Amino acid sequence: MEPESNENEKGISMAELLKPETVQVLLGEVPNWKLGDNDIERTFKFDGFLPAIEFVNRLAKEAEGINHHPDIDIRWNTVKLVLSTHSAGGLTDLDFMLAAKIDKLAQ
Numbered sequence: 001m002e003p004e005s006n007e008n009e010k011g012i013s014m015a016e017l018l019k020p021e022t023v024q025v026l027l028g029e030v031p032n033w034k035l036g037d038n039d040i041e042r043t044f045k046f047d048g049f050l051p052a053i054e055f056v057n058r059l060a061k062e063a064e065g066i067n068h069h070p071d072i073d074i075r076w077n078t079v080k081l082v083l084s085t086h087s088a089g090g091l092t093d094l095d096f097m098l099a100a101k102i103d104k105l106a107q
Contacts (some may be wrong), residue, residue: 015092
């Protein structure tokens, strides 16, 4: 039996699911994010629609840079983000890395 590979069919390395205790530790590093079933989420409020869209445009560049993309819900001045590594079926290091990058963008 071959050992399991952490690569997809294209040879691209895939992130591994985090253990629940690791998730709890990493949540401490991004305290404004809330744990869902298999994801983390955070809602941001802005002074209007344009500042919300500008924020989304900035975070899109960060997300594209690490090839990890949040689910984004924009409602006028409110942006809700949900992070999960769909290919892994839950939370991975990528989710917490992107959450930290997003937090810096929001400052």
